[in-house]
Amino acid sequence: MAVGQSQDRTLGKHILLNRVVGRLAGVFSVNSPKTRFLSSPYFFIDLCAGDGTPSYFSGYSSPEILQKHANTIRARRGEGSAIVILVEKDRATFDKLQKAFPATNNTYLIHGDSKDPSVIAEIAEIIKSKGKPSSPCFVHNDPNKVTDWAITPELLKVLPRYTTSLTTMGCNVGGLKRLDFENRESWFDYVQVLAKAVKSVKCHNAYLASLRNDKSQWAYLVTCPAKWEKDVANDIEKAFKDWTHGVEGAWLSDSLRFKSLIRKLFLTKKEWEDNQDVA
Ligand SMILES: C[S@@+](CC[C@H](N)C(=O)[O-])C[C@H]1O[C@@H](n2cnc3c(N)ncnc32)[C@H](O)[C@@H]1O
Secondary structure (H helix, E strand, O other), X not given: OOOOOHHHHHHHHHHHHHHHHHHHHHHXXXXXXXXXXXXXXXXXXXXXXXXXXXXXXXXXXXXXXXXXXXXXXXXXHOHHHEEEXXXXXXXXXXXXXXXXXXXXXXXXXXXXXXXXXXXXXXXXXXXXXXXXXXXXXXXXXXXXXXXXXXXXXXXXXXXXXXXXXXXXXXXXXXXXXXXXXXXXXXXXXXXXXXXXXXXXXOOEEEEEEEEOOOOOOEEEEEEEEHHHHHHHHHHHHHHOOOOOOXXXXXXXXXXXXXXXXXXXXXXXXXXXXXXXXOO
């Protein structure tokens, strides 16, 4: 496989998603006294679902990965035990998605922008009618570039407290960082908002991993139970093992390193070199 091509990233992204969601589904589908959320359905929300067509590079799509693990839970714990919500803003893409994954009583499709108040209200209604504030929930935030980041403060307000997530961040797709700093400043807020939500749950942490020497500067932000730190770091390593330049990672709890990696991703090389000492 050629290094530095988009296929490395799609394959890696889907391996990562599969491992992260597979672990959540594995824990939730086992009936154990340690599982806190036994009576509640698991919500899997794909905020940027795409068309559901398997990728040429991975053989999968994110809706398929989410449905696969939801089906494992349903097989063990009943039809209503896992709810999948797929959101796609582009009309033609949504039409294809609907054909690939028709709506059922445990799969909801929403045509619209995940940042739109009406879409957030629809998500809130599904969660309210089917779950509880303590329901387990996983959110996939997979836009084409970091400027389309879909997790907003308004969305976080309606999501259950113990929500975990995977965000893909294409920080220099098509040379995005040529934008003036003023136009990139809001990117820091996107991460800040999510980081604040993670910090508000004492038992959660977040891992940021960026592909070294990647022109498009793809990075992956996983929020997870803190006790899964080793597993998540291992997931990233496994998912991107073919990326020969390697991966650079930082935990949110290691705030200096985390902030430094964020700055490296969001600032131009010159801005980053001038700002390395900023705490
Ligand atoms: C990278 S593709 C998704 C690929 C898909 N998640 C997968 O892995 O199979 C990004 C998709 O997200 C959609 N999208 C981007 N921002 C969105 C938003 N705010 N709300 C809904 N859809 C969005 C785009 O239209 C595009 O189809």
